[in-house]
C-alpha cells in the first residue's frame with residue numbers, strides 16, 4: 271500500500287510537471303469547472319500593448335477591468351494596458367461586452383479567446399467578473415515576471431448551478447482583523463463564491479459597532495480569557511489573556527463595499543434570542559434574570575438568553591436591525607435562531623406571562639413568536655430573514671429561508687413547505703471539521719470532512735420533487751473559529767476544501783469528477799502559493 275501511494279505521488283508529480291512545462295497552458299484548468307470548454311489551436315498573447323476595451327462605462331467597468339489589471343501587474347509584472355470604450359473588439363484587445371439581451375444565463379458568461387483578441391460577453395456585470403476569473407486561471411499559474419502571457423485559444427460557456435454560493439466566517443469565537451476579512455473575500459471571489467455569511471454576534475464577543483448601544487462593543491466585544499484545549503481536564507485551564515475586537519461602522523462599510531466590487535454579498539448574522547451573552551453583559555436588562563453575566567470564555571451553548579417576555583428586548587433588536595440594515599444592502603439578514611435553551615424562559619415570570627397572553631403552547635412557540643415578530647419587522651423594511659434550522663421549531667415564520675445545518679432534514683422540511691433553503695449540513699459543509707487523520711492535524715472541533723467528501727456533496731436531496739428542489743438556493747461552507755485562533759489557521763481549514771465546495775455550487779452536477787478536480791487543482795495550488803494562502807497541503811504533496 272505504501273509503495274502504491276508513493277507511485278501515485280510520483281505520478282502526481284509527473285503530471286504536475288507536464289501540466290506546467292511540457293504542455294504549457296494547452297490544458298485549461300479552471301476551478302470550478304465550467305459548463306463547457308472547447309479548446310482551439312493557437313494562443314492569444316497578452317502584453318503591455320494589449321488594449322482593454324469595454325462597451326460600457328462606470329463603476330462596473332472599473333471593477334472588472336481592475337480585477338484583471340491588478341492580477342497581471344502583481345503576478346506577471348505587466349502594466350500600462352490602454353483602457354477604453356469601444357463597441358467592438360480590435361486587434362490585440364480584450365473586449366468586454368455587457369449585453370443585457372444576450373442569451374447568457376444569470377451570472378454566466380461566454381469567453382472567446384482567439385489569436386487576435388479575447389471577447390468576454392455577459393448579460394450582467396457579475397458574469398463578466400466571473401469570466402475574468404476564468405481568464406486569469408487560463409494564464410500560466412507560476413508566478414514570474416514576463417512580458418507576454420500566452421492564453422490558449424478556446425470558447426467557454428459558463429454559468430452557475432446555484433444562486434447561493436456561500437462561505438461563512440465566524441469572527442466572534444476569534445476576532446479576525448479587517449485586512450483578513452478583505453483577503454477572505456478576494457479568495458472567495460476567485461472561486462466564484464457570491465455570498466459571505468458574516469457571523470457577527472455571539473456569547474464570546476459582539477463584533478459590530480451599534481451607535482445606539484455603545485456598550486455592545488465597549489464591553490461586549492471583550493472576554494477576559496479563553497479556555498485552553500478541550501477543557502476536559504479535571505480543572506479547566508484558561509489562558510488568562512483578554513481577547514477582543516470589533517468592526518466600526520466605517521470598517522463594515524469598507525468590507526461591504528470591497529465585497530460588492532467583487533460581486534460578493536455580505537449577509538450579516540445577528541444572533542437572537544440565544545448565543546447572546548455578550549449582548550447581555552452590555553445590557554443585563556435584556557436577560558430574564560438581569561445578570562450578572564460574563565462574556566463567555568469557553569465554547570458551547572449557554573442557558574442565559576435574551577428574555578422574550580420583555581418588550582424592551584424587541585425594541586433593542588429592532589434598533590440593532592435598523593443600524594444593520596443601513597450598513598448591509600443584502601436581501602437576506604441572518605437572525606440566527608439556533609441553540610437557544612429554554613431553561614431561563616421556563617422560570618421567568620415575564621416569559622411565562624407572554625406565553626399566556628399570546629395563547630402559546632410552550633417556549634418553542636415563544637421563540638417562534640420572537641422570530642416571526644422580527645421577520646415582520648425586517649420584511650416591513652423590504653428585506654427577508656434567513657435562520658438556522660431551529661427556526662422551524664414551533665412554526666416557521668411565513669417568508670423565512672432556512673439554513674439547514676443539523677443534517678439535511680430541516681432543509682428538506684422547509685423546501686417541502688416551499689421555503690427557500692441553503693444547505694450547510696455539518697456532515698459535509700463544516701470546514702471546522704478535521705480534513706485528515708486527527709493525529710496529523712492541529713486541534714479541530716471534531717468531525718471528519720475530507721476534500722473528497724465535500725467534493726461529493728450533493729445539495730439537492732433526492733427525496734425532493736423537482737418542484738421542491740427549486741427551493742434549494744445552494745450551499746455554504748461554515749467556518750466556526752473556536753479552534754482557529756488566527757487568520758492563517760482559518761486559511762488552512764478553508765482551503766482547498768472551499769475549492770471543492772465551489773465546484774459543488776457552481777459546476778453542473780454531471781461535470782463533477784473528483785479525479786479531474788484534483789488534476790485541475792494543481793494549477794490552482796500554484797496560484798495559492800503565489801498568493802501566499804496557507805492552504806492544507808495534505809492532498810497535494
Ligand SMILES: [Zn+2]
Pocket residue numbers: 557558576577578579580614615618619620621
Ligand atoms: Zn424572560
